[in-house]
Amino acid sequence: MVQGPVTVTVTGAAGQIGYALLFRIASGHLLGADVPVKLRLLEITPALKAAEGTAMELADGAFPLLQSVDISDDPRVAFDGANVALLVGARPRTKGMERGDLLEANGGIFKPQGAAINEVAADDIKVLVVGNPANTNALIAQAHAPDVPAERFTAMTRLDHNRAISQLAAKLDVPVTAIKKLTIWGNHSATQYPDLFHAEVNGKVAAEQVDEAWLRDTFIPTVAKRGAAIIEARGASSAASAASAAIDHVFTWVNGTAEGDWTSAAIPSDGSYGVPEGLISSFPVTAKDGKFSIVPGLEIDAFSRERIDASVAELGEERDAVRGLGLI
Numbered sequence: 001m002v003q004g005p006v007t008v009t010v011t012g013a014a015g016q017i018g019y020a021l022l023f024r025i026a027s028g029h030l031l032g033a034d035v036p037v038k039l040r041l042l043e044i045t046p047a048l049k050a051a052e053g054t055a056m057e058l059a060d061g062a063f064p065l066l067q068s069v070d071i072s073d074d075p076r077v078a079f080d081g082a083n084v085a086l087l088v089g090a091r092p093r094t095k096g097m098e099r100g101d102l103l104e105a106n107g108g109i110f111k112p113q114g115a116a117i118n119e120v121a122a123d124d125i126k127v128l129v130v131g132n133p134a135n136t137n138a139l140i141a142q143a144h145a146p147d148v149p150a151e152r153f154t155a156m157t158r159l160d161h162n163r164a165i166s167q168l169a170a171k172l173d174v175p176v177t178a179i180k181k182l183t184i185w186g187n188h189s190a191t192q193y194p195d196l197f198h199a200e201v202n203g204k205v206a207a208e209q210v211d212e213a214w215l216r217d218t219f220i221p222t223v224a225k226r227g228a229a230i231i232e233a234r235g236a237s238s239a240a241s242a243a244s245a246a247i248d249h250v251f252t253w254v255n256g257t258a259e260g261d262w263t264s265a266a267i268p269s270d271g272s273y274g275v276p277e278g279l280i281s282s283f284p285v286t287a288k289d290g291k292f293s294i295v296p297g298l299e300i301d302a303f304s305r306e307r308i309d310a311s312v313a314e315l316g317e318e319r320d321a322v323r324g325l326g327l328i
């Protein structure tokens with residue numbers, strides 16, 4: 001990674017994920033304990049005051065690595081020279097809102113942000129989209145940043161990945177560190193497919209250590225619907241765990257995956273595993289020298305194939321919908 005300060009732009013900085021995320025970035029968890037950080041907070045104008053409040057608290061943390069905090073409601077200012085962009089702010093679905101309305105409202109956010117990244121971000125910009133619908137928002141931003149290499153636009157499925165590891169570890173009564181090579185395939189939505197056929201627990205195939213009914217009827221729906229369960233329990237969507245997963249995604253991207261393991265990230269497809277080229281879909285990925293690569297050559301059985309195809313089909317429909325709206 002770059003020596004010297006790294007400029008990190010966080011959008012939706014005054015929101016609940018932002019509140020959990022900024023302090024972890026300031027304390028060195030995003031990039032490394034020896035990497036100084038300059039923070040840029042992007043918010044909509046009415047939320048600037050709340051962002052100021054968060055910036056005051058960041059100052060009060062006296063973080064040794066935090067060199068500056070700047071706040072703006074202008075993407076061209078907030079992304080100027082950015083090395084890492086965490087696109088968290090998005091338009092949530094409200095009552096009575098159709099999917100097309102949701103995609104259109106998010107187009108109004110991610111189109112100008114992609115264009116601003118294209119114009120003013122640093123040459124090594126890495127973008128993680130957290131705001132939902134994350135995969136398709138990433139596609140919109142990417143479409144408006146033609147000068148930025150396409151693979152720099154990614155979307156977050158690391159929370160799903162972490163949830164799947166946690167559920168499996170609890171089921172088998174093993175530490176989370178015993179689980180390797182877990183994969184989330186597809187969309188960050190209820191159609192996502194958490195794959196235990198390639199995952200390993202203490203070196204043995206995970207799917208062989210649980211019964212099929214649990215895998216199919218409990219594990220997959222629990223992971224896929226965990227976001228809704230958190231909303232139901234907490235009265236608000238996952239914030240600290242989402243922030244933690246965003247930290248994990250970027251840390252891995254920058255610092256690499258461990259030998260003999262991989263992680264999950266939504267990255268532009270190169271056509272692997274029957275996922276149409278260009279769709280930003282979750283895959284098993286390794287990271288090295290600041291680049292994600294799709295793990296090649298895995299055998300996909302009929303059970304997995306059906307579920308991967310269903311989630312990828314949903315991504316295709318979202319892409320067609322934003323195309324139809326002229327957003328990409």
Ligand SMILES: NC(=O)C1=CN([C@@H]2O[C@H](COP(=O)(O)OP(=O)(O)OC[C@H]3O[C@@H](n4cnc5c(N)ncnc54)[C@H](O)[C@@H]3O)[C@@H](O)[C@H]2O)C=CC1
Binds near residue numbers: 089130133
């Ligand atoms: N990919 C994933 O695994 C997860 C994604 N999410 C998504 O993350 C997003 C943020 O969640 P929360 O922080 O809980 O929401 P929140 O509503 O607390 O905060 C969102 C913030 O974004 C700001 N914002 C809206 N439009 C903006 C724009 N154009 N530029 C800059 N800021 C803007 C709002 O003012 C608000 O402060 C949501 O879309 C949520 O669905 C949440 C959990 C997990």
Ligand SMILES: O=C([O-])CC(=O)C(=O)O
Binds near residue numbers: 227230237
């Ligand atoms: O639906 C939401 O806003 C929250 C979400 O994505 C998740 O927790 O996975």
